[in-house]
Amino acid sequence: MKITRKDFLRLSGLSFLAAGAAGAARAIAGRGSSAEGRQAAAPVRWGMVVNLEKCRKEEGCDACIGACNTAHNIPHFSDPRHEVKWIWTEPFGTVFPFSQSGYAERSDVHLPVPLMCNHCADPPCVHVCPTQATWKRDDGIVMMDWHRCIGCRYCMAACPYGSRSFNWLDPRPAIASINPDFPTRSKGVVEKCNFCEERLATGISPACVEACPEKALVFGNLADPDSEPRQLLRTRFAIQREPELGTGPSVYYLV
Amino acid sequence: MRDRIWIFAGLALFVGVATLPFWSAHGRTAGIAGVPNLQLPVRARECVAPVEYMRQSHMQLLLRWRRDVVRLDERRYVAPGGTVYQRSLTGTCLGCHNKEQFCDRCHAYAGVSGPYCWNCHNQPATRVAGASWQAEPELSAVQQAAGSAARFLNQPGNEQLSPFHGSRP
Amino acid sequence: MFMFERAITGGRRYWTWVFCLLGVIAVGFFSYMHQLNVGLGVTGMGRDVSWGLYIAQFTFFVGVAASAVMVVLPYYLHDYKQFGRITILGEFLAIAAVIMCILFIFVDLGQPARVFNIVLYPTPWSLMFWDMISLGGYLLLNIVISLVMLTAEREEIPAPGWIRPVILLSIPWAVSIHTVTAFLYSGLPGRSFWLTAILAPRFLASAFASGPALLILFCLALRRLAGFDAGEQAIRKLAVIMTYAMTINVFFILVEAFTVLYSRIPADTEHLEYLFLGLDGNYHLVPWMWLSILFALGALTLLLVPAWRTSPVLLLVACVLVFFSLWLDKGLGMIVGGFVPSPLGSVVRYTPTLPEWSIVAGIWALGALLITMFYKIMLSVRREVGEEALAVSH
Incomplete structure (x- = not known):
């Protein structure tokens, strides 16, 4: 059989396609096997209650932010466009707009509210990520895999809370002093608060919670009715950020 | 026939370009011929896996550890000898090995351009002798829950060493 | 090959x-x-x-x-x-x-x-x-x-x-x-500018206007540069298609604008405000957005009158207007407008470098x-x- 040059090119093109299709099929077929072999244990859903009244006791306190920045090698960029933030503050009026009468004698709208990833029950960022570089763990933590992230920033567009930051530049030169126990990130990946999962794994609570002098941040298992956050939520009026979007934030604010 | 010179010139150029890596490496390989001068760990007597295996397949082991820690939250690793380690590049591997004197030297010797591990992962500040992770820490109230989550994700079964082990998440 | x-x-x-x-x-x-x-x-x-x-x-x-x-x-x-x-x-x-x-x-x-x-x-x-x-x-x-x-x-x-x-x-x-x-x-919650069912139809309408505009321009260029004749009938038909698509596109924009502006939900109006009026002292997109509107209206005027649409020069002008109007609308305002103001209300100026x-x-x-x-x-x-x-x- 005589094969012309054109036939050869066609055939090789087709075989490349076939090889690609086979690879994709294998990848799809291989999915899901990792979840096997795990046994159900007592359900865990990590969450946090922020007591704003306690948080405001010490004016200008940013112990939680400092502790997080040190623990996680958060770079500091002076250009606000390049900022990386895991936990930070915004004025109450910005975080919870339209929630005050405007006639109050003492207005809270300018007082700071600590913000972080809400670790949503139904996270929009996880829906959109094309590589599962961000996903929700069984214990409710929305994780980031910095080895897999391709830096498309779809998750940043999807997050309705502005909780995600992108490494627009190499972060290393912008880190004052590197904590060797936690990786830095490379340029071109997205990052955010991880509820200190690396600390939870060794049985200690998140860095921000530990650093708060007023114990304004209360962390625990929302699935456990006796946990500290659940005890607070049982009796106190609490709000979440934009609950109407149906994302189910795991961070509650006592106002 | 007039084109002969062009054809041969083109062929010569192609051969030259195709073998460029060999030409360009000629000067640089001279100094590192022979056996690489590696600084071996002084304290630890055994690695997390047999030396032969580590020499050939440490990258697979690291990729598997990476998956286990990041994606499956499984951090405890039981070596074939029964020793328990924490799956951690900085915490365990670099607890004994020196990056510059061990990793980098061998990579340079083998002509492996540096893996991008070091874009993010750090060298430990101080060298801690015991990298093994024998006992679980004492737990308190909040920490009990954390421990239970960690334990339930640290099911055994994934710790046996096998070069071809591992399904992708 | x-x-x-x-x-x-x-x-x-x-x-x-x-x-x-x-x-x-x-x-x-x-x-x-x-x-x-x-x-x-x-x-x-x-x-x-x-x-x-x-x-x-x-x-x-x-x-x-x-x-x-x-x-x-x-x-x-x-x-x-x-x-x-x-x-x-x-x-x-x-x-x-x-x-x-x-x-x-x-x-x-x-x-x-x-x-x-x-x-x-x-x-x-x-x-x-x-x-x-x-x-x-x-x-x-x-x-x-x-x-x-x-x-x-x-x-x-x-x-x-x-x-x-x-x-x-x-x-x-x-x-x-x-x-x-x-x-x-x-499909993104919290990005109200994009959170509209008419986005896909609107994208299609604007595509079916800008694509034929480009094709007509190519046909005219090929006729001049390479002596390729696409045929008068074909070009006229393309112009008609472009006219319909552009009309539908403008209609869709008005439908969207009505919903947003008449309901007056701040989260929705803010984006249009930013694009067309300026928000918090940021006006840098305003002239471009109005230019896009102006071009769209100019193009529609030229396209809707059959005598003008069939004139080669006016058709060329109309195609250029359609293309740039939609390029500004979609290739600039559509994405930036969705991000500003941000979910936390900040108005950030974006200038490509x-x-x-x-x-x-x-x-x-x-x-x-x-x-x-x-x-x-x-x-x-x-x-x-x-x-x-x-x-x-x-």
Whole structure:
């Protein structure tokens, strides 16, 4: 059989396609096997209650932010466009707009509210990520895999809370002093608060919670009715950020 | 026939370009011929896996550890000898090995351009002798829950060493 | 290979043009190397406007790619013979536009070396996954179709029968690429500017206006530069299609504006306010958005009067107006407007930087180069066939 040059090119093109299709099929077929072999244990859903009244006791306190920045090698960029933030503050009026009468004698709208990833029950960022570089763990933590992230920033567009930051530049030169126990990130990946999962794994609570002098941040298992956050939520009026979007934030604010 | 010179010139150029890596490496390989001068760990007597295996397949082991820690939250690793380690590049591997004197030297010797591990992962500040992770820490109230989550994700079964082990998440 | 040799013969004018394009591509390439080295921080994007010119250009050119269906559909479904000479122009335009789209996505990635993670970890619940499938499939369809059709033309044999179902498949596929692109944006909670069911129809309408506008411009250029006659009837028909699409597009915009402005929900009105009036002292997009409106109205005026629409000069002006109006609307305002104000209400000024513009220009030049080469190949085949026919008849 005589094969012309054109036939050869066609055939090789087709075989490349076939090889690609086979690879994709294998990848799809291989999915899901990792979840096997795990046994159900007592359900865990990590969450946090922020007591704003306690948080405001010490004016200008940013112990939680400092502790997080040190623990996680958060770079500091002076250009606000390049900022990386895991936990930070915004004025109450910005975080919870339209929630005050405007006639109050003492207005809270300018007082700071600590913000972080809400670790949503139904996270929009996880829906959109094309590589599962961000996903929700069984214990409710929305994780980031910095080895897999391709830096498309779809998750940043999807997050309705502005909780995600992108490494627009190499972060290393912008880190004052590197904590060797936690990786830095490379340029071109997205990052955010991880509820200190690396600390939870060794049985200690998140860095921000530990650093708060007023114990304004209360962390625990929302699935456990006796946990500290659940005890607070049982009796106190609490709000979440934009609950109407149906994302189910795991961070509650006592106002 | 007039084109002969062009054809041969083109062929010569192609051969030259195709073998460029060999030409360009000629000067640089001279100094590192022979056996690489590696600084071996002084304290630890055994690695997390047999030396032969580590020499050939440490990258697979690291990729598997990476998956286990990041994606499956499984951090405890039981070596074939029964020793328990924490799956951690900085915490365990670099607890004994020196990056510059061990990793980098061998990579340079083998002509492996540096893996991008070091874009993010750090060298430990101080060298801690015991990298093994024998006992679980004492737990308190909040920490009990954390421990239970960690334990339930640290099911055994994934710790046996096998070069071809591992399904992708 | 694939008649490529036909693209590397040409006169002085042809080569000058090609080398100009190659020069722009080279500048874009070096800018991209710079971006790869330093990071996406070399662009004007930031944590609030996290998608910019690249993604906006991607969106616009998906529309251009999809618009090929506006010549394919009348010819193959309605047997509208006048489009026989230009269907391949549309298909070639689609190929070039899809390649540009893929490049625009690629240069927007923070970790481009990991792009195949999308294939390694297929994620069907992500719209980005479907965008890859639909764009890749559309590219493949159009490459196969144009290659088969052009080969048949060169050999002067009828095209193989199996190509017809492939062509028919490309019609809904064209609609799908732009629908999926709209779904990338319209499914996000908290981005109220995009959170509207009319986004996909609006994208399609604007695509079916801007694509034919570009095709008419190409036809006019080819007539002047290469003596290629698309046929007066075909151009007029394209103009009618463009008129309908542009009218529907403006109607959709007004529908959207009514919903937003009459309901007066601040989260929705803020985006329009930012684009058309300025917000918190940021007015930098305002003149461009009004220019887009002005161009759209000017184009509609020219297009809706039949006597003006059929005048070659006025039609050319109308096409330019349509193209730039939609480029401003979709290639600039649509993406930036969705990010400002941010979910936390901050109004951030986004100004594309020089490296960003030169990367965009490089991709544009690459698209233009592809179009040039494709059309060159087509013209060369047509000329050859025509000369043979002439020789036979003598």
